[in-house]
Amino acid sequence: MRGMESNSRRITLFFSFTGIAIVLLAGLSACIGSVNLPLDVVVKTLLGSSDVDPVMRQIMVDFRLPRIVTALLAGAALGTAGLLMQTVFRNPLADPFVLGVNSGASLGVAIVLLALAPAGISLTAGLGASGQLLIILASSAGAGATLFVVLILSRRVDIMSVLIIGLMISYTIGAIVSILMFFSMAERLQSFINWSFGDYGNVSWMHMRLFAPAVLCGLLLSSLFIKPLDALLLGEPYARSVGTRVKRTRFLVLMAASLLAGAVTGFCGPIGFLGIAAPHLSRYLCRSSSHRILIPASIGIGALLSLASDFVARGPGLDVVLPLNAITALVGAPIIIAALVKQRNMQRLFG
Amino acid sequence: MDATLTPALTALSTQGLAIGYDHGDSARCIASGLDLTLPAGEFVCLLGPNGTGKSTLIRSLSGMQAPLAGDILLAGQDFRSIPPRQRARLVSVVLTDALPMGMMDAYAMVALGRHPYSGWFGSMGPADHARIEWSLEAVGARDLARRQVSELSDGERQKVSIARALAQATKVMLLDEPTAFLDLPRRVELMRILRDLAHSEGLALLLSTHDLDLALRFADRLWVLNADGQLIQGYPEAIAMSGEFAQVFETENLDWDPSSGSFRAHPIPCLHAKVVGEGIPALWTKRALERLGFGLTEDANAAAVSIEIENENQWRVTRGEQQHEFASITEMIEWLLASKWKR
Numbered sequence: 253m254r255g256m257e258s259n260s261r262r263i264t265l266f267f268s269f270t271g272i273a274i275v276l277l278a279g280l281s282a283c284i285g286s287v288n289l290p291l292d293v294v295v296k297t298l299l300g301s302s303d304v305d306p307v308m309r310q311i312m313v314d315f316r317l318p319r320i321v322t323a324l325l326a327g328a329a330l331g332t333a334g335l336l337m338q339t340v341f342r343n344p345l346a347d348p349f350v351l352g353v354n355s356g357a358s359l360g361v362a363i364v365l366l367a368l369a370p371a372g373i374s375l376t377a378g379l380g381a382s383g384q385l386l387i388i389l390a391s392s393a394g395a396g397a398t399l400f401v402v403l404i405l406s407r408r409v410d411i412m413s414v415l416i417i418g419l420m421i422s423y424t425i426g427a428i429v430s431i432l433m434f435f436s437m438a439e440r441l442q443s444f445i446n447w448s449f450g451d452y453g454n455v456s457w458m459h460m461r462l463f464a465p466a467v468l469c470g471l472l473l474s475s476l477f478i479k480p481l482d483a484l485l486l487g488e489p490y491a492r493s494v495g496t497r498v499k500r501t502r503f504l505v506l507m508a509a510s511l512l513a514g515a516v517t518g519f520c521g522p523i524g525f526l527g528i529a530a531p532h533l534s535r536y537l538c539r540s541s542s543h544r545i546l547i548p549a550s551i552g553i554g555a556l557l558s559l560a561s562d563f564v565a566r567g568p569g570l571d572v573v574l575p576l577n578a579i580t581a582l583v584g585a586p587i588i589i590a591a592l593v594k595q596r597n598m599q600r601l602f603g
Numbered sequence: 604m605d606a607t608l609t610p611a612l613t614a615l616s617t618q619g620l621a622i623g624y625d626h627g628d629s630a631r632c633i634a635s636g637l638d639l640t641l642p643a644g645e646f647v648c649l650l651g652p653n654g655t656g657k658s659t660l661i662r663s664l665s666g667m668q669a670p671l672a673g674d675i676l677l678a679g680q681d682f683r684s685i686p687p688r689q690r691a692r693l694v695s696v697v698l699t700d701a702l703p704m705g706m707m708d709a710y711a712m713v714a715l716g717r718h719p720y721s722g723w724f725g726s727m728g729p730a731d732h733a734r735i736e737w738s739l740e741a742v743g744a745r746d747l748a749r750r751q752v753s754e755l756s757d758g759e760r761q762k763v764s765i766a767r768a769l770a771q772a773t774k775v776m777l778l779d780e781p782t783a784f785l786d787l788p789r790r791v792e793l794m795r796i797l798r799d800l801a802h803s804e805g806l807a808l809l810l811s812t813h814d815l816d817l818a819l820r821f822a823d824r825l826w827v828l829n830a831d832g833q834l835i836q837g838y839p840e841a842i843a844m845s846g847e848f849a850q851v852f853e854t855e856n857l858d859w860d861p862s863s864g865s866f867r868a869h870p871i872p873c874l875h876a877k878v879v880g881e882g883i884p885a886l887w888t889k890r891a892l893e894r895l896g897f898g899l900t901e902d903a904n905a906a907a908v909s910i911e912i913e914n915e916n917q918w919r920v921t922r923g924e925q926q927h928e929f930a931s932i933t934e935m936i937e938w939l940l941a942s943k944w945k946r
Contacts, residue, residue, distance in 0.1 A: 338704075478725060479723065479725035485703045485704045485715075486712070489667050490696070490715075492667060492687070493665060493694070493695060494718040495689075495691030495692075496718070541704070541711060542711060
């Protein structure tokens with residue numbers, strides 16, 4: 253089978269390493285935190301044993317576990333969404349948010365936190381369970397509305413114009429958010445800024461019932477487009493010439509990517525960088541362009557980076573929680589730079 | 604001329620085809636009323652000055668661009684009624700800007716040509732792999748299979764592009780200036796490969812090019828598109844003799860020379876030279892004079908200089924009263940350059 257993948261050993265190695273690293277890091281994240289849990293408590297809780305201190309059990313089940321699952325799902329979603337966007341736009345700088353999903357979500361949240369709340373609607377007092385849900389609804393609605401507008405506009409123009417339209421809409425929405433912020437009180441502003449830092453800790457099991465299916469749906473949808481995505485690597489004219497229905501593919505792939513990105517932003521706030529880093533690392537480490545390899549690879553490496561960032565953000569041994577968004581960039585950027593410096597010829601790879 | 608065209612098997616044909624760009628409110632028509640036939644097993648070269656719409660025609664025939672009017676028939680079927688996957692089994696294209704994104708080796712790129720045959724997730728069987736291997740072999744790119752496409756030279760990448768189209772196993776292959784960035788040996792090699800493939804595989808092969816000379820030597824048939832949007836079809840020799848080339852390509856600075864089958868630059872000469880002599884030295888002496896801006900004349904009185912070539916070691920140059928002898932063409936050219944000439 254000379255034809256399949258000449259570098260199948262490298263790919264096997266990559267997936268084994270990523271898998272093991274995820275398991276180890278997940279274990280570490282479960283044990284270490286504001287309260288350290290012994291490993292046997294973690295294992296026993298997972299196995300459903302009743303022979304565990306109820307407090308520790310509760311920490312594990314209600315806080316650590318959903319957080320780890322959220323981190324894994326969010327990383328997988330952003331990695332895949334980034335890959336899809338980079339392929340569809342044939343642009344190495346494309347990320348999951350090029351269509352304005354992020355800014356749309358931030359507008360939704362800004363309206364709830366900055367505009368509605370001061371107008372006497374006390375929705376978010378203490379950010380209780382219902383308050384949190386409202387923010388999720390607001391950001392999902394914002395993301396969905398923006399996406400709707402961009403996708404409608406994008407049906408009439410070429411792919412480069414879609415990129416620019418997405419960018420322009422992001423700027424426009426960003427401007428509206430700035431104006432809202434300008435007229436807001438400091439304490440309201442603080443809660444908005446906190447949201448914009450991103451956090452995996454807000455997804456409870458109740459939210460998970462929505463979040464997990466949304467992400468899994470997006471991933472499933474993406475995996476249906478492995479072949480047309482491969483064809484798009486040569487550009488739209490070529491894709492068409494080998495029988496790809498380009499417009500339909502483009503639309504559905506953008507939908508899938510935006511569903512993934514929108515779900516993450518809705519539930520966890522804007523998480524930058526993972527979406528751009530994971531696909532690049534996947535290509536670099538697997539030496540492949542086939543989406544049959546790159547989609548699972550981006551899922552794996554995205555989940556791993558996401559978990560690692562969350563682990564660092566919670567500052568093991570410190571008493572603070574750092575902004576997740578800052579950590580993803582701090583963890584991700586040097587990795588990308590190292591890969592680029594070693595690879596040197598990005599320009600040629602992306603024509 | 605159409606009477607001479609009686610193809611045994613038509614792979615692709617058009618009826619009243621009009622090509623151009625439709626901008627909604629205003630359409631720009633480049634050529635219209637095109638009744639074309641592309642016969643199976645023939646290598647056809649599409650020639651025409653820049654901007655006459657060679658690329659537009661290729662794009663229209665391949666379905667990348669909708670025609671303004673008329674029909675395209677593929678194996679007797681209306682192009683538009685064929686679903687994309689079936690169409691991709693009938694027509695393949697090679698464009699110049701074929702750079703894949705990301706890390707892709709030549710084998711993976713050629714494998715994209717199997718898309719019209721492979722399953723939903725792109726899974727391929729032994730027959731697919733055999734076809735890919737054969738395609739790489741056919742263009743002489745077997746050794747390139749494991750190289751990254753981004754690291755190939757222009758010529759190598761063009762071969763891989765053609766292998767990708769071959770892997771598609773189509774009846775018709777359309778190529779838009781595949782030789783544009785290649786040096787002469789690579790261009791000749793590619794033309795030879797393509798002509799042989801057309802003949803051996805029964806492929807209907809249409810290639811647009813600027814390279815008149817190679818097109819005349821290799822093509823089974825020529826399509827010449829002129830600036831008025833008319834297309835002349837015929838055998839290369841017939842078109843070369845008929846003077847239609849001259850009409851299509853001649854400009855103020857360029858003359859069609861039917862005796863050599865090529866174009867000649869002609870800056871209007873102020874000075875004339877007479878050359879006496881035969882063989883290769885005389886030929887290149889004339890070329891040197893033309894290059895330096897002299898016109899050639901037989902009339903010794905009109906000539907500012909006359910050059911007699913005794914043999915390849917002796918040039919005798921007469922200019923008015925002066926006479927010089929040179930032992931090589933280099934010395935003669937240097938003297939011509941060093942001398943002062945009244946314009």
